[in-house]
Amino acid sequence: xxxxxxxxxxxxxxxxxxxxxxxxRKIYAVVLVNRKLxxxxxxxxxxxxxxxxxxxxxxxxxxxxxxxxxxxxxxxSKGKIIYLAAGNGVxxxxxxxxxxxxxxxxxITEVLKVLINPxxxxxxxxxxxxxxxxxxxxxxxxxxxxxxIRPEETGTTSSTFVSSILIDRKNKKxxxxxxxxxxxxxxxxxxxxxxxxxxxxxxRTIVQSPHNLNFILAGTExxxxxxxxxxxxxxxxxxxxxxxxxxxxxxxxxRNSKIIYAGGYxxxxxxxxxxxxxxxxxxxxxxGFNSIxxxxxxxxxxxxIVAGTVDGGVYISRxxxxxxNxxxxxxxxxxxxxxx
Amino acid sequence: xxxxxxxxxxxxxxxxxxxxxxxxxxxxxFELRRNAIISFYSDSFNLSQYKPDLFILTLKLKFKKDFENxxxxxxxxxxxxxVGDMFFAYHLIGLYKxxxxxxxxxxxxxxxxxxxxxxxxxxxxxxxxxMYYIAWYLISxxxxxxxxxxxxxxxxxxxxxxxYINFWIDxxxxxxxxxxxxxxxxxxxxxxxxxLYDFSEDTLMKTKAQMMIEYILSDYAVEYLSGCYCxxxxxDYPELAINPRHSxxxxxxxxxFGETNFNPHVKGATNIIFCALSKFRLxxxxxxxxxxxxxxxxxxxxxxxxxxxxxxRERNPPVYKYTxxxxxxxxxSLQGGIxxxxxxxxxxxxxxxxxxxxxxxxVHPYFSEIELAMxxxxxxxxxxxxVDRAHKVYKNPNKWSSSSPYERxxxxxxxxxxxxxxxxxxxxxxxxxxxxxxPRMLEHFEIDTLKWIIGKRGNGYFGIRIFGGxxxxxxxxxxxxxxxxxxxxxxxxxxxxxxxxGNFDFFRSSxxxxxxxxxxxxxxxxxxxxxxxxxxxxxxxxxxxxGKKYELNWNLFDGPYLNSEVGSKVLKISWQGKERxxxxxxxxxxxx
Numbered sequence: 056x057x058x059x060x061x062x063x064x065x066x067x068x069x070x071x072x073x074x075x076x077x078x079x080r081k082i083y084a085v086v087l088v089n090r091k092l093x094x095x096x097x098x099x100x101x102x103x104x105x106x107x108x109x110x111x112x113x114x115x116x117x118x119x120x121x122x123x124x125x126x127x128x129x130x131x132s133k134g135k136i137i138y139l140a141a142g143n144g145v146x147x148x149x150x151x152x153x154x155x156x157x158x159x160x161x162x163i164t165e166v167l168k169v170l171i172n173p174x175x176x177x178x179x180x181x182x183x184x185x186x187x188x189x190x191x192x193x194x195x196x197x198x199x200x201x202x203x204i205r206p207e208e209t210g211t212t213s214s215t216f217v218s219s220i221l222i223d224r225k226n227k228k229x230x231x232x233x234x235x236x237x238x239x240x241x242x243x244x245x246x247x248x249x250x251x252x253x254x255x256x257x258x259r260t261i262v263q264s265p266h267n268l269n270f271i272l273a274g275t276e277x278x279x280x281x282x283x284x285x286x287x288x289x290x291x292x293x294x295x296x297x298x299x300x301x302x303x304x305x306x307x308x309x310r311n312s313k314i315i316y317a318g319g320y321x322x323x324x325x326x327x328x329x330x331x332x333x334x335x336x337x338x339x340x341x342x343g344f345n346s347i348x349x350x351x352x353x354x355x356x357x358x359x360i361v362a363g364t365v366d367g368g369v370y371i372s373r374x375x376x377x378x379x380n381x382x383x384x385x386x387x388x389x390x391x392x393x394x395x
Numbered sequence: 396x397x398x399x400x401x402x403x404x405x406x407x408x409x410x411x412x413x414x415x416x417x418x419x420x421x422x423x424x425f426e427l428r429r430n431a432i433i434s435f436y437s438d439s440f441n442l443s444q445y446k447p448d449l450f451i452l453t454l455k456l457k458f459k460k461d462f463e464n465x466x467x468x469x470x471x472x473x474x475x476x477x478v479g480d481m482f483f484a485y486h487l488i489g490l491y492k493x494x495x496x497x498x499x500x501x502x503x504x505x506x507x508x509x510x511x512x513x514x515x516x517x518x519x520x521x522x523x524x525x526m527y528y529i530a531w532y533l534i535s536x537x538x539x540x541x542x543x544x545x546x547x548x549x550x551x552x553x554x555x556x557x558x559y560i561n562f563w564i565d566x567x568x569x570x571x572x573x574x575x576x577x578x579x580x581x582x583x584x585x586x587x588x589x590x591l592y593d594f595s596e597d598t599l600m601k602t603k604a605q606m607m608i609e610y611i612l613s614d615y616a617v618e619y620l621s622g623c624y625c626x627x628x629x630x631d632y633p634e635l636a637i638n639p640r641h642s643x644x645x646x647x648x649x650x651x652f653g654e655t656n657f658n659p660h661v662k663g664a665t666n667i668i669f670c671a672l673s674k675f676r677l678x679x680x681x682x683x684x685x686x687x688x689x690x691x692x693x694x695x696x697x698x699x700x701x702x703x704x705x706x707x708r709e710r711n712p713p714v715y716k717y718t719x720x721x722x723x724x725x726x727x728s729l730q731g732g733i734x735x736x737x738x739x740x741x742x743x744x745x746x747x748x749x750x751x752x753x754x755x756x757x758v759h760p761y762f763s764e765i766e767l768a769m770x771x772x773x774x775x776x777x778x779x780x781x782v783d784r785a786h787k788v789y790k791n792p793n794k795w796s797s798s799s800p801y802e803r804x805x806x807x808x809x810x811x812x813x814x815x816x817x818x819x820x821x822x823x824x825x826x827x828x829x830x831x832x833x834p835r836m837l838e839h840f841e842i843d844t845l846k847w848i849i850g851k852r853g854n855g856y857f858g859i860r861i862f863g864g865x866x867x868x869x870x871x872x873x874x875x876x877x878x879x880x881x882x883x884x885x886x887x888x889x890x891x892x893x894x895x896x897g898n899f900d901f902f903r904s905s906x907x908x909x910x911x912x913x914x915x916x917x918x919x920x921x922x923x924x925x926x927x928x929x930x931x932x933x934x935x936x937x938x939x940x941x942g943k944k945y946e947l948n949w950n951l952f953d954g955p956y957l958n959s960e961v962g963s964k965v966l967k968i969s970w971q972g973k974e975r976x977x978x979x980x981x982x983x984x985x986x987x
Contacts, residue, residue, distance in 0.1 A: 087773070088781070100477065118514040120479050143517045143545075156546030161528065161559035165519060165772045184704035184772045206709055216705035216772075235705040257705075259774070276775065301776055320776040348774070365777055388777070 080353065081134060082106040082361055084113065084369050084384060085123045085391040101387070103139055103152065110361065110371045110382035116152035118143075125391040127169040129176050134395050138179065138194065140166035145181055147194050158194040170220050172244075174227050180245060182217035187232060189245050203248030204232075204239055211236050213257075221261045223286065225268040231287060233258030233273060238287060251287045259319070262305045266312035272331060274302030280317060282331050296334035297325060306350040310357045316376060318347025324362055326376050340379030341370055349392040363389025421679040428650050432657060432671040433458075442468060449486035450665035456494035457672070466502060473509050480516040481523045484530035485587050489669050492533060492594045507541075510534050514544050519771065520701065521573045522583035525563055529587040532556035533594055557600070560591075564603055566699075568610065568964045568979040570711065571951050575698035576614065578624040578642030579632050579738070582666040584611050585647055589673035599982060606977050606984065608675055612651055613968055615644065616685035617694050617956050618718050618727065621747045622648050622655025623754075626718040626727015629698070630738040633788055633795035635662075637832050637874065638752050639745055651677045652685035655749070683970045684956045688722035688747075691895060693808060694954035697961065700734050706769045715947040717806045723747055723892025724855030728811055730947055731803035731935075736770040737786055739798035742811060744890045748853035752834035752873050755850070755857050757886055759799035759815055760792050763824045766800070792826045793876075805932040807940055809895070810924040811888040812932045818882045829884055831859065831877035839899065840875065847906050848877070854893035858906040859886055862913035862920070883934075885913050885920045896925075 086101040100119040103126065106112060122142030129136035139146040144159030145166050159166070165184050172178035179190045186201035204214040213235035223229035230241045237254035238261065241247055257276030264270035272293070273281045279294035280302050294300065301320035308314035317325040323338030323345045338345035344367025353359035358375045361382075368384035369392065437454040440447065442464045447455070449472060455465040472478075473487065491498070491506045498506075517527045534543070535553035542548055547555070567573075574580050585608060592604035618625040623639040635642045641658065646667040649657045658664065696718075699711040714734045718727030728742035743756035767782055768775035779790060788794040801819055805812045817827040831848075833840070839851035848859040864881025889906060896902040902925070910923040918934040931939040938945040951959040952966065959966040964979040974987040 090784070119477060120514060120516040122516070122519075142519060154546060160555045161524070161562070164517070164524075167772060185702075206707070210708060211705075212703050212707040212710055213705040257775075301774075303774060320774070346777070 080355075081395040082110055082351070082369075083126050083128070083137075083391075083393040083395065084361075084363060084387075084389050085126050085139070085349075085393075086384060086387040087122055087124060087390040088388050090366055090386040090388075102141075103137075104384060105152065106383070109359070110369060113369075113383045117148065117155045118146065121146070122165070123390070124166060125168045126393055127171050127179070128393070128395060129171055130173050131176075136176075138169045138171065140169040140181060142166075145169055145179075145194060159188075159197055162199075163188055163197060167218050168220050170222060172222055172227060173224075178244070180220050180222075180230065182220040182232060184216050186215040187217055187220065187245055187248075200241075200245035201248070202246065203241075204234065209236065214239070218259055219261045221263055221271075223268070224263060224265075225286065231261055231271070233261045235276075238273060240287065252283075252290045253281060256281075259301070259303045260305055262307065264307050264312065265309055266307070270330070272305050272315070272317075274305050274317065274319060276301050280305065280331065280334075293331040294334075295332060296327075296336065297322070298336065303348045304350045304363075306352050306360075308352055308357045309354050314357070314375075316350050316352065316360060318350050318362060320346050320365075322347060324350070324360075324372075324376055324379065340372075342367060342381060344368075344370070348388065348390055351392045351394045353394050361392045361394065363392040421682045422676065424653055425651070425677070425682075428653060428657070429671045432646070432650060432667055435657070435659065436665065436668060448472070448665055449483075449490045450668040453490040453493045453672070454668055456490065456497055459497055462497070466499070469502065470505075473505065476513065479513040481518050481527035481530065482583075483513075484510070484515045484534075485526040485590065488530050488533045488537070489586075489590045492537070492590065493669075493672055507538055510538075510543055511541065512544055521563070522580050524559060526583055526587050528556040528559040528563075529591050532560065532600075533590060536594075536596055560600070560603070564607055564979065565964070567607075568951075568959070568966065568977075569962055571696070571698035571713070571961075572611075572614070573629070573699050573701045573711065574735075575629045575696075575714065576618065576624065576626070576716065577628050577630040578635060578639060578644040579628075580630050580643075581611065581615060581624075581647060582643040582663050586666045586669035589670050589675050592675050593673050602982050602984075605675060606979065606982065609678065609681060609968075609975075609977060609984075610966060612647075612677060613681050613684065613957055613966065614696070614952075615647070616652060616681045617952075617954065618720065618725065619648055619652055619685040620688070620720065620725050620745055621749065623745045623747075624648075625720060625725035625743070625745045627716050627729035627742055628740040629701070629714075629735040631740040631796050632662075632738065636740050636743075636756070636758075636795045637754065637834075639743075639754050640749075640751055648685075652682055654686055678968075678975055680968055680970050680973050680975050684968070687970065688720065691719065691721040692955050694718045694720065694952075694957070695949040696953070697949055697951050701736070701770055703769050704772060706765060713947075715949065719806070719808050719890075721892050721894045723853065723894050724857075724890055726806070726809055726811060726888070726890040728804045728806045728813075730805075731799070731813075733766055733769065733798040733800050735798055736766055737782060737789060737798070738796045740796050741798075741802060742804055742806070742813065742888075744855070744857050744888070746852040746855035748855070750836060752836055753852060755831075755833050755859070757813060757829050757831040758795055758797050759802050759829050760794045760826050761797050761799040761801070761824065762790050762826075763821075765824075766798065790825070792828070793830065795830070795832060803932075803935045805930060805938045805945070807924070807928060807930060807945070808926055809890040810922065810926065810928075810930060811886075811890075812920050812922060812930060813886040813888065814918065814920065814932060814934045815884040816882075816918060816934055817884075827882075828878050828880045829864075831879065831886075833875040833877060835870070835873055835875060843907075845907060849903055849906065851899045856891045856896065856899050856902040858889040858902075860906075860909075860911055861886055862911070863915050883915045883918055885915075887911050887920065887922050889925050891925060 084104045104113040125140045127138040146155040168182035188197045216235035219233035221231040238251040239248040240251040260274040271283045279300040281290040282293040299322045303319045315327045325334040325336035344364040346365035349363035360372045369382045370379045371382040531552045535549040595601040643663045696716040698714040726744045746753040764775040767778035783789040862885040864879035864884040869876045912921040966977040968975040976985040
């Protein structure tokens with residue numbers, strides 16, 4: 056009897072883990088474009104979508120037509136204060152997405168990433184095709200911060216094409232940016248930039264391990280993944296097992312330092328169980344949408360992973376990436392997914 | 396979408412071409428053409444048969460034609476929450492401003508409410524931004540002390556819009572326009588500027604709008620040939636590149652310059668309504684520049700490449716445009732290379748006769764993710780597919796407009812050398828052939844023993860000699876579509892007309908006297924032209940004329956009619972001893 060009860064309990068626990076919802080954590084999906092967007096025409100909705108039921112249903116909030124790229128939620132605001140990086144600039148909501156104000160002006164366009172300093176929420180950085188802009192007053196005013204990356208200094212407009220930005224959690228004054236011309240760092244919160252590495256390489260994403268702050272990964276255009284064990288001073292390729300080498304998204308398992316997920320152009324979902332030394336990629340369950348632009352791992356449930364695809368909407372795995380299921384937003388190119 | 400519907404609607408309408416009026420006095424001619432456009436759309440366009448757009452409704456409401464039906468249509472056009480971009484915003488505020496006096500209060504409120512609720516996509520290029528900010532300028536000016544869909548106040552939006560408009564004017568008149576000389580996109584500049592001119596409460600802004608309309612129309616006038624926009628263009632749709640008389644610039648040409656019929660079948664023709672309703676009047680000096688083709692002339696221009704956001708040495712490199720214009724034909728070109736994405740039109744000969752497909756040109760149908768990534772921020776591997784969804788033919792090997800990094804040109808007067816080096820192409824780039832468009836509608840067409848492709852269209856003549864490639868000829872209902880395959884291809888193009896060569900036989904026999912050499916190893920072309928000068932072109936940038944280095948370093952405008960030095964912010968417009976000077980430093984206009 057005891058054994059039977061125990062078995063039942065284990066089964067129930069397993070079942071709960073595999074199918075549990077995470078009502079306390081919303082999933083945000085930023086849709087760049089839907090399959091049929093044409094400027095000047097009636098268009099399907101894009102922009103920000105929120106799921107409060109672990110991806111079962113999605114609610115569109117805010118602007119439907121702004122080529123949204125990424126999102127940042129102010130720490131400790133419980134999802135109340137949200138920044139959205141978009142074609143029209145940066146939009147900010149102070150009421151959980153009910154209303155949005157465009158907080159940039161004509162000088163700032165096509166914002167690719169937005170990042171809030173976790174220690175000082177007034178400091179907000181944005182990455183754009185025209186360089187970095189910084190606000191020290193929660194987005195009220197913005198200043199261009201391109202000293203060291205300007206085309207006249209580097210000889211290429213690629214150095215101001217900033218597609219990713221990272222605040223070093225070890226030293227919050229240190230910021231890394233991934234550009235179309237490698238990685239640059241600033242030791243004074245963006246006031247000045249200098250080359251860190253991978254010059255000539257198109258950087259698509261940079262991420263820092265939550266487990267080891269010296270461990271940084273960069274996803275690139277055509278060159279796969281680079282890893283650094285010394286905070287970005289030196290880089291080496293980490294492409295074993297990768298068949299396609301354009302990587303848009305990398306996400307760490309928050310609980311297990313060895314597990315990392317990556318995705319990119321026609322890669323499917325790639326998983327490493329050895330801190331990026333090798334990768335196993337699979338597109339099974341993705342219904343042919345094997346280009347992945349965004350990945351998020353649930354902070355409390357490592358098995359719950361959300362992937363934003365190109366043209367195929369959102370896919371969710373509840374078993375650490377073993378199986379994937381379509382989870383809504385059909386036809387959407389999901390540029391960013393975030394779990395609150 | 397609105398444009399498409401209108402085109403479909405008009406395709407069922409017959410015999411609606413408005414006659415070209417001939418009057419001595421420019422202004423009275425202009426008024427006749429203006430009235431012809433207005434009455435065509437306000438009187439002849441049947442709302443119970445065809446779906447209108449916001450331009451047509453503007454006229455219907457302004458002149459109280461089929462008023463109730465028009466209001467119903469207005470409801471249907473503004474009710475869809477998914478429509479909301481810069482086109483929609485400027486069309487709707489234009490409708491409001493022009494028809495305000497007749498609009499019931501309920502509809503005034505509806506329109507205001509639309510701008511308060513409807514989010515407006517700003518777009519990603521110069522024409523988008525100008526339309527967007529002109530819209531917000533007029534909206535914020537109309538309704539003060541309001542908060543709009545972007546949660547900015549009227550003051551904030553007005554200030555931002557004014558700053559952008561000032562920025563755009565300053566960059567354009569200092570360094571040249573980015574989306575320059577576009578037969579397609581000119582309608583996204585002139586009509587919104589007409590709105591700004593008509594409804595800006597600020598007299599300085601009104602003057603700025605007037606000066607910019609004159610600036611853009613002067614730019615068009617100097618390369619205008621009986622309804623067509625000559626030479627190289629930053630952007631042109633493929634179907635219009637082969638048929639320039641059907642470009643969006645055609646109705647503008649009709650209204651301001653004449654010498655062509657109004658063609659309502661042109662895509663986006665209804666944009667002209669805001670110009671026809673405008674109080675803006677073109678100074679007759681610009682009209683004369685557009686229509687005086689008494690003597691052939693050379694005209695040079697310098698423009699800017701659209702913002703290169705990656706893979707460029709500088710953000711906006713210069714574009715050099717050269718055009719040679721006569722009463723029978725014009726030939727014009729850009730220097731080649733990637734100067735604009737997707738829709739670049741590097742060169743053409745345009746003939747002055749009034750029938751369709753009156754042009755000859757070549758294109759390298761190129762596409763690559765790198766080209767798109769230079770100008771658009773999305774992921775480069777995805778971009779070709781995204782662009783192909785919007786532009787349909789981006790990846791098509793038969794397309795008729797395209798930029799190419801492997802194309803370079805050298806023109807002097809009526810002679811042009813075009814070179815393509817496909818040995819430099821990467822494995823992932825497409826395609827390694829060029830297409831030459833030659834219309835079927837020719838009075839003479841032959842390929843002679845020296846392989847000159849020779850043609851006559853009206854009083855315009857051309858000869859094209861092809862070096863370094865294998866030629867295939869496909870004939871369809873509208874063109875002799877010549878395709879040339881090869882690693883290194885060189886075209887020698889000679890153009891002429893009755894005005895400079897007399898009869899066609901003389902032109903034809905003179906082509907045989909041209910001495911042309913092509914060295915494919917060193918990729919050098921030498922050509923002694925019909926007009927006697929010697930051109931040497933060493934790919935990619937070695938241009939020599941009569942033994943001297945030929946530099947591309949000219950001014951924003953450089954010719955007998957328009958002159959403007961880089962950085963001067965002054966445009967001098969001249970014709971037969973008269974001068975009109977647009978001084979953008981002081982925003983003043985001087986006349987001599």
